[in-house]
Amino acid sequence: MNTLYHYALSPFCRKVRLSLAEKKIEVGLVEERYWERDPDFMRRNPAGKVPVLKMDGMTMSDSAAICEYLEEAYPTPNLLPRDPKARFEARRLVGWFDDKFYHEVTAMLTGERVNRKVMGTGYPDSSNVKAGAKAIKYHLDYMAFLLEDRRWLAGNDMTLADFAAAAQLSCLDYTSDVDWNRSEAVKDWYAKIKSRPAFRSILADEVPGFTPAAHYADLDF
Template identity: 75%
Template sequence: MDYSQSAMAKLYHVPLSPFCRKVRLVLAEKKIEVELVEEKYWEESPDFLRRNPAAKVPILKFDGKTMAESTPICEYIEEKHPEPALLPRSAEGRYEVRRLVNWFDDKFHNEVTSKLLYERVNKKVMKKGFPDSTNVKAGARAVKYHLDYMAWLLDHRRWLAGDVMTLADFAAAAHLSSLDYISDVDWNRSDTVKDWYAKIKSRPAFRSILADQVPGFPPPAHYADLDF
């Protein structure tokens, strides 16, 4: 065996990025070993820009390729490592998963994650000033509406996109776990959503995410607690 050609993946990431967390969850669920490299992408180092002209994380080095864009990365991993499956087989089922992944990475991200996490954490870390209270209030209002939408889905299904766990659950859990790190999720709002999060949080794939630490932002005690 030629270890220089090892299949080990390397992920350039930041700990609280929901897009990076989605890729980490997929890799872990598929039992693909990954070396995590923290990347201060906002400093735009020449090395990083060479790896990724879009100047974003995640960047995954895998199979001899350097890949950007979290959802295309997850679809690639799914196609190369189909077990355990994170997309159903039917076109209808796959559509519903992809719709929800987009819902969280687009709508939830714009309305909630960018207004809470980016205001409270990213601005400080990137030295871009103080949280804008209008944004924080809008994010705090919007997260309630999204939790209610999740509760409605989960009243009809065991997991967000159907009766099996899929990439949609990982996309949602990636955003919620990042917000939970800064105590911005009210788990008392819905027992259904809390039960869903408890199930996903207790998976081995979640361990590395629960161990994350961001200097200057210690997580609350309940963050890593499986009995939160």
């Protein structure tokens, strides 16, 4: 059995889960309290981070490396374009959401409002929450700009870039931190990707002590 060690509100774990599900690769989920640095988990990934995927006789870490492996080993359906220029754009946006969006938004909102309590690291830092609430407006506007002449974020076909973005936004949507009225184009894009079968297990996630927003699992918002 393939096994994914994950944390429910980790966007990086969600990105891998979406990729696995889209490629119809069955995997068992093991919730990992990675911040406790359990010795067995640290042996699986000395970096002490999730996700960690046990598959094909390997123990793999780092969401970007895992997704690249899945794309090469299981190319159907492809989540990265064949054309080099289009592939670059998809990879560029994966990097945007994994790095810039995560640090400016998800870490500031989900990280402060949920993860601090779950991990027992204190109370939310209000200055970080305010910074995240401000930054998400910029990112939603950038997504709206991309979608002006594209069906999906990186072009006319759905790619890993869409999963990287949806993984971040779905964590934020759990606590109702996304203003879906800011852009009809972004809302339509998310509704489209949220309705995919690959999203089902993610919409079923629940974090003890935190009730998801009423619309979280509603495919029609």
